[in-house]
Amino acid sequence: MAPYPYAVAGVLFVAGLYGIVSSRNYIHMAVCLTVMQSSTYVTLICVGYLNNGQPPITQGAQPGKPLVDPVVQALTLTDVVVSVVVLALVLALALQAHRRTGSVDPDRLRGMRG
Amino acid sequence: MNTRTRALLFLPLGAALAAFLLWGLAGLPDFGSTQGPYARYLARHATAQRHVTNVPTSIVFDYRALDTLGEELILFTCVMGTALLLRSSREAEEQRPSDRPTSAAQRHLVSLLIPVTVLLGLWTISYGYLTPGGGFQGGVVCGAAALMLWAAGGYRDHRALTPTGLVDAAEGLGAAAYIGLGLAVLAAGHAFLANVLPLGSTGTLASGGTIAVLNWATGLEVSAATVLVFHEFLKEYVQTLPGAAED
Numbered sequence: 001m002a003p004y005p006y007a008v009a010g011v012l013f014v015a016g017l018y019g020i021v022s023s024r025n026y027i028h029m030a031v032c033l034t035v036m037q038s039s040t041y042v043t044l045i046c047v048g049y050l051n052n053g054q055p056p057i058t059q060g061a062q063p064g065k066p067l068v069d070p071v072v073q074a075l076t077l078t079d080v081v082v083s084v085v086v087l088a089l090v091l092a093l094a095l096q097a098h099r100r101t102g103s104v105d106p107d108r109l110r111g112m113r114g
Numbered sequence: 115m116n117t118r119t120r121a122l123l124f125l126p127l128g129a130a131l132a133a134f135l136l137w138g139l140a141g142l143p144d145f146g147s148t149q150g151p152y153a154r155y156l157a158r159h160a161t162a163q164r165h166v167t168n169v170p171t172s173i174v175f176d177y178r179a180l181d182t183l184g185e186e187l188i189l190f191t192c193v194m195g196t197a198l199l200l201r202s203s204r205e206a207e208e209q210r211p212s213d214r215p216t217s218a219a220q221r222h223l224v225s226l227l228i229p230v231t232v233l234l235g236l237w238t239i240s241y242g243y244l245t246p247g248g249g250f251q252g253g254v255v256c257g258a259a260a261l262m263l264w265a266a267g268g269y270r271d272h273r274a275l276t277p278t279g280l281v282d283a284a285e286g287l288g289a290a291a292y293i294g295l296g297l298a299v300l301a302a303g304h305a306f307l308a309n310v311l312p313l314g315s316t317g318t319l320a321s322g323g324t325i326a327v328l329n330w331a332t333g334l335e336v337s338a339a340t341v342l343v344f345h346e347f348l349k350e351y352v353q354t355l356p357g358a359a360e361d
Contacts, residue, residue, distance in 0.1 A: 059167035069153035
């Protein structure tokens with residue numbers, strides 16, 4: 001089968017990156033970062049997929065059909081946790097920036113004050 | 115650098131990155147055609163070796179349990195980081211929170227849904243090694259129930275029913291139980307976090323040995339961590355009135 005599922009991941013990554021580059025708002029930037037990170041979930045799940053496969057749960061599994069890759073699914077779980085952690089910290093930083101400068105626009109945070 | 119220069123700079127770099135990505139993607143094996151050696155091995159032997167039917171959970175809490183310890187500590191650090199960042203400059207600390215009244219329909223509906231959510235979370239954790247689910251997923255669902263307390267009753271009910279001391283202790287207990295089990299196994303003369311408990315019979319709740327214990331430790335830690343993060347962000351969101359805080 002054609003590599004279209006991987007292309008979905010590529011599009012998500014580049015779209016998220018463009019969002020981060022053009023962002024004028026920290027909250028928007030955090031969402032774009034999440035979009036970028038979701039491309040890694042798609043990549044991992046795609047790498048593990050098998051044609052005619054079944055979920056890697058052996059309870060009630062049909063005999064004879066292969067299981068899709070359980071390793072990348074476990075990795076995706078780690079990836080989701082990291083994504084949530086990063087999102088929480090970025091949002092906390094955005095709140096902090098808003099408190100200090102009254103703005104969530106990265107361009108308004110030019111000067112460093114001691 | 116203004117937005118325009120930034121966009122101009124991004125266009126060639128983004129195009130180069132996209133081309134690089136496409137080149138890499140073209141070199142990958144065809145979608146759905148190949149599987150790595152570890153995947154083949156685990157798909158064939160995990161259930162027989164560990165007596166659990168959810169193969170990803172056996173990887174998360176047994177074959178790669180050390181990585182999951184790191185993952186838990188990331189979450190632990192994140193809670194500390196969020197609290198430090200938000201608490202360090204909170205000005206309205208001595209003010210008391212005010213609750214905006216919600217509609218009766220919202221209160222009743224969400225109150226009905228809270229026990230359902232808690233049950234769903236506990237079910238997801240407890241059957242995590244048999245059917246899809248696990249400590250991380252169920253923990254987040256349980257944590258969401260605490261957020262629903264805020265939606266149903268208001269901020270003060272939310273804080274009263276999830277006392278910070280208790281949730282802090284639960285988070286620490288979850289993380290400590292994970293590390294403690296690993297050290298206990300080490301003290302018993304096996305590898306760190308090796309699965310040495312009796313494996314039980316496949317397909318029942320009493321199966322998997324240490325997988326079940328680590329699953330519950332993670333569930334506790336994740337639900338408590340989620341609630342603590344909600345606490346910090348809600349403290350920012352909730353309107354305050356002048357006057358002394360209650361806790």
